[in-house]
Amino acid sequence: MEYEKITKLVQLVSESALTGLELDENGDRLVLKKEKAAEQYPAPSDFGGSTAAANDILPKGNDCEAYGSNTAQPEKAEMNESSAPDEVVVSPLVGTFYASPSEDAPAFVREGDQIKKGQTLAIVEAMKLMNEIESEYDGTIAAVLVENGQIVEYGQPLFRISR
Known part of the structure; x- marks a missing residue:
C-alpha cells in the first residue's frame, strides 16, 4: 500500500x-481505530427513589433522541408513586449492542415483556x-434505551425495568 494513500x-x-x-487490499491489511474518551456515568447503585434518577444519567445533547424524551418519564413517576421505582440495566463494557442472537431472529425482549432474573x-x-x-430483576421491560x-x-443505560 502506498504511503500517500495511508496518510x-x-x-x-x-x-x-x-x-x-x-482495509484489506491485495493481501495488505490496514486497521485504523479512533478512540474517544468514555463518558462518565454515576454508579447504578446510586439511583434515588424515582425514575427521574435514570434520566439524570443519560447523555446530554444529540444522543438523547435515541433514548426518547426525558420530559415524559418524570410524569410517569408521579403517577406511579405507590409502585416501586424502575431499575436501570447498564452496559458492563464498551461494545456493540445486539437486541437479538442473529439478524433474522426476534429480539430477546421488547417493551412490555415480562422478564425473570x-x-x-x-x-x-x-x-x-x-x-x-x-x-438482575424480575419485572417488565419499561423501555429499551438503545438501538x-x-x-x-461502559455504564450506559440499556433498559428500564419496572418491578
Whole structure:
C-alpha cells in the first residue's frame, strides 16, 4: 500500500465521525481505530427513589433522541408513586449492542415483556466476544434505551425495568 494513500486514509478517519476503518487490499491489511474518551456515568447503585434518577444519567445533547424524551418519564413517576421505582440495566463494557442472537431472529425482549432474573436481555459484542446481558430483576421491560447495532459505552443505560 502506498504511503500517500495511508496518510490520506488516516486524515479522513481523523476528520470524520467514524471510529475505525479496516482495509484489506491485495493481501495488505490496514486497521485504523479512533478512540474517544468514555463518558462518565454515576454508579447504578446510586439511583434515588424515582425514575427521574435514570434520566439524570443519560447523555446530554444529540444522543438523547435515541433514548426518547426525558420530559415524559418524570410524569410517569408521579403517577406511579405507590409502585416501586424502575431499575436501570447498564452496559458492563464498551461494545456493540445486539437486541437479538442473529439478524433474522426476534429480539430477546421488547417493551412490555415480562422478564425473570437471569433472563438474557441482549448481547454486547466486544473484541469479537459475545457477552450476554442478563437481568438482575424480575419485572417488565419499561423501555429499551438503545438501538440494535448501536455502539454502547461502559455504564450506559440499556433498559428500564419496572418491578
